[in-house]
Amino acid sequence: MAFFEKTLGSEEIFDGRVFRVHVDDIELPDGSKSIREVVEHSGGVCIAPLTEKGELLMVRQFRYPFGRELLEVPAGKLEKGEEPMAAGARELEEECGVVADEIISLGRIFPTVAYCSEIIHIFAAKGLKKTHQHLDQGEFLGVEKLELSQALEMVMRGEICDAKTVAAILKLSKLVEEGKF
Secondary structure: OOOOOEEEEEEEEEEOOOEEEEEEEEEOOOOOEEEEEEEEEOOEEEEEEEOOOOEEEEEEEEEHHHOEEEEEOOEEEOOOOOOHHHHHHHHHHHHHOEEEEEEEEEEEEOOOOOOEOOOEEEEEEEEEEEOOOOOOOOOOOEEEEEEHHHHHHHHHOOOOOOHHHHHHHHHHHHHHHOOOO
16 A cells, blocks of 8 residues: 655745755645645765774764764765765765775665655765865864774664764674675
């Protein structure tokens, strides 16, 4: 059985720098009516950079909605028309000050499916070479190295909770375990 919700009307209620919000009148599969509040987002990328020593480069930054610092893999939003892998490479250099010899896709995730259209493309990188950071204006973060196994343990203990980072660490750990990266 397939389910589909038909859009009957839409009203944009916010158009910001990072996302838009609209409220849609819809018809449900049974013919009844409802509304959907939707956050339209251009999408993002994250990249899990692994050193030759098996260390994962991560960034620690303050996340205002949670009122605290979070430990995450480097990430950012896609610029208009930007290819996800190029965006991942850009974010890696901007945030960690390194470039990679090899970048591979680890897939994508839909982090908030009930109300947001954001898709995050996940990458892994190796063959890292030091350059220098190019942080965006107003961006403040510190780069940390963790053994991949330690990062995985932190995910499993609930110490790393950021969805994109959890997915990246789990996927990268599996590839490394299987000798595929």
